[in-house]
Amino acid sequence: MNEEKAYTLRDMTAEDVFPMFKIISGIGLKEFKTAFESDDVKNAIKAATGGTMDGEKPDATAVGITIAVNIADVIFSNLPQCKGDIYKLLSGLSGMSTKDIAALPMVDFMNMVVDTIKKEEFKDFFQVAARLFK
Numbered sequence: 001m002n003e004e005k006a007y008t009l010r011d012m013t014a015e016d017v018f019p020m021f022k023i024i025s026g027i028g029l030k031e032f033k034t035a036f037e038s039d040d041v042k043n044a045i046k047a048a049t050g051g052t053m054d055g056e057k058p059d060a061t062a063v064g065i066t067i068a069v070n071i072a073d074v075i076f077s078n079l080p081q082c083k084g085d086i087y088k089l090l091s092g093l094s095g096m097s098t099k100d101i102a103a104l105p106m107v108d109f110m111n112m113v114v115d116t117i118k119k120e121e122f123k124d125f126f127q128v129a130a131r132l133f134k
Helices: 014-027 029-036 039-048 060-094 098-103 106-118 120-133
Strands: none
Touching (some): 014 120, 060 098, 060 106
């Protein structure tokens, strides 16, 4: 069964860079750095790279989960202040109004967010943006 989506997304362009930077700024780039500097993450990385915790070396999954939880905490605690910017980005990509985006059923909205993140241009944006930190 092939379901029809409630939206279509155009290819991302240079115009989409600005709302994406605003969203990233709103989420808190500095807080991401803090998330990686937490004692839990430092201890998990140290243990995974040769240090020990109670004489046992944790597996990569445990380290990954520790890091993911810290990052998720940063994102989820700051995401509400980015709501308007996210609606604006999705509106620009879909041609729908921000009011229509806000009124989407939760499942359709989340699918739209996931489809946006999965876009090749989205991945390319972050690969290029990462060069700023090298």
